[in-house]
Amino acid sequence: MAAAAAARVMVSTSNTLTASLLSKGPLQKPNSFSLCFKNGPVQKRRIFTCKAIYNPQIQTKEEGQPETLDYRVFFSDNSGKKISPWHDIPLHLGDGVFNFVVEIPKESSAKMEVATDEQHTPIKQDTKKGKLRYYPYNIHWNYGLLPQTWEDPSSANSEVEGAFGDNDPVDVVEIGDSRGKIGQLLKVKPLAALAMIDEGELDWKIVAISLDDPRASLVNDVDDVEKHFPGTLTAIRDWFRDYKIPDGKPANRFALDNKPANKDYALKVIMETNESWAKLVKRSIPAGELSLV
Numbered sequence: 001m002a003a004a005a006a007a008r009v010m011v012s013t014s015n016t017l018t019a020s021l022l023s024k025g026p027l028q029k030p031n032s033f034s035l036c037f038k039n040g041p042v043q044k045r046r047i048f049t050c051k052a053i054y055n056p057q058i059q060t061k062e063e064g065q066p067e068t069l070d071y072r073v074f075f076s077d078n079s080g081k082k083i084s085p086w087h088d089i090p091l092h093l094g095d096g097v098f099n100f101v102v103e104i105p106k107e108s109s110a111k112m113e114v115a116t117d118e119q120h121t122p123i124k125q126d127t128k129k130g131k132l133r134y135y136p137y138n139i140h141w142n143y144g145l146l147p148q149t150w151e152d153p154s155s156a157n158s159e160v161e162g163a164f165g166d167n168d169p170v171d172v173v174e175i176g177d178s179r180g181k182i183g184q185l186l187k188v189k190p191l192a193a194l195a196m197i198d199e200g201e202l203d204w205k206i207v208a209i210s211l212d213d214p215r216a217s218l219v220n221d222v223d224d225v226e227k228h229f230p231g232t233l234t235a236i237r238d239w240f241r242d243y244k245i246p247d248g249k250p251a252n253r254f255a256l257d258n259k260p261a262n263k264d265y266a267l268k269v270i271m272e273t274n275e276s277w278a279k280l281v282k283r284s285i286p287a288g289e290l291s292l293v
Contacts, residue, residue, distance in 0.1 A: 058089070060183035063122075067110060067132060073123040073183045084121040084293065085183070086114050086169055087281060091148040091274055093187055098270065100172050100188040100208060102180035103144040109135040112182055114145060116168060117289045123183055136246040141236065142174040142186070142210075149273040150280050151202060160195045160255040163202035167290070170273050172206045173236050175229055176213035186210045192222040192233065193266035195255040196240055202255075204273070205240060206266050207233065221263040233260050 057078040064070035075085045083089070085101045093099060103112045103123055111126040111133040118124075126133040151165030174180070174188055188208035196203045207225065209216050218228045225233055237260070241251050279285045281292050 058083070058185065067125065069125075069127065069130075069132065071125060072115070074120060075122070075183065082120045084291075085123070086116065086121045086145065086147055087292065089147040089185065091146060091270070096267070097187050097189055097211065098208075099147055100174060100186045100210075101144045101147060102142050102174075102182060102184040102186060104139055104142070105180045105182060106140055106142045107138045107179060109138050111135055114169065115291075117291055119291050119293050121291055135243055137243075139239065142176070142178075142180040144172055144174070144180075145169040146172055146206065146270060146273075148277050149270060150277040151204065151273055152276040152280075152285065153201070154285065155276065157202055160202050161197065163197055163200065163255070165273075165276070166198065166201040166203045167288075168203075169277075170204050170206055170270065172208050174208050174210055175225070175232055175236075176210040176216070178210065178213065186212070189216070189220070190266040190270065191219055191225050191263055192260040193269050194233075194237055194240070194260050197253040197255055203252075204269050205236065206269065207236060207260065222260050223262075225260075 059076050059078075061074050061076065063072045063074060074082055075089075076082050077088075089099055089101065091098055101114070103114065104110070112123055113126050114121045115124045146169060149170040151168055151170060153165050153167040156162045156164050172188065174186060175191075180186060188210050190206050190208045192207040194205040194207065196205055207222075209219055215228055219225055222233070237254060237258070241254065243252075245251055276285070280287060280290070283292075
């Protein structure tokens with residue numbers, strides 16, 4: 001386990017150094033990740049006009065029946081070996097593009113999530129008191145996680161009311177038109193960040209868009225979202241604020257003046273939580289019940 005964790009940190013470190021490698025021409029890593037090219041070496045652009053080329057050769061396999069306690073979606077590489085969607089799929093794709101793992105497809109209500117305490121961290125349906133959990137109404141966007149990120153529950157964020165992390169990977173709300181599938185990998189670019197406070201814990205929501213969406217080239221920061229997807233940021237905030245109320249729980253709150261932070265802030269959140277994940281898999285921070293395999 002220690003060797004595998006160390007290897008993952010090496011992958012994370014190499015991905016973190018992507019920015020310094022961009023000027024050295026195309027970089028390709030078989031069965032891992034490629035960068036976004038346009039007639040030669042990677043170009044540094046704030047406006048994305050091309051797509052990250054990614055052929056991960058990762059398969060998903062369902063075990064058990066959907067909407068049962070035994071249902072799991074496992075991930076495997078091209079050799080058939082099981083891998084973790086949280087630990088083994090790279091975060092960075094280069095040029096500000098990231099991998100996003102769909103847990104909950106838009107317009108569905110089953111509360112699916114990566115099982116962070118199970119070996120290979122498959123996707124399963126969350127439970128409460130032995131019963132499957134559902135949202136009280138459909139979620140209107142693809143929802144899932146950024147791999148190789150972690151919100152550290154032992155670290156207080158001085159910018160967000162001193163709140164501690166929620167012990168999970170960072171959540172993504174993907175606003176594109178297409179409906180994803182459970183376990184699907186999408187290439188996304190972050191646009192904004194919402195600092196949700198859930199029962200005292202900090203639970204970041206990164207608002208992003210798939211590069212395959214027809215309007216992806218039009219949105220590159222928080223103001224563009226309001227222009228081309230009017231009302232969406234407010235709808236996301238209100239949905240996550242209120243979804244627990246039907247179960248008799250208080251509404252969630254949002255820090256940072258109840259407003260979405262811009263793209264640069266979202267990138268800072270991703271960088272910091274990627275660093276926290278690296279410390280976790282190096283065992284610099286106690287893992288508790290979390291699986292590092």
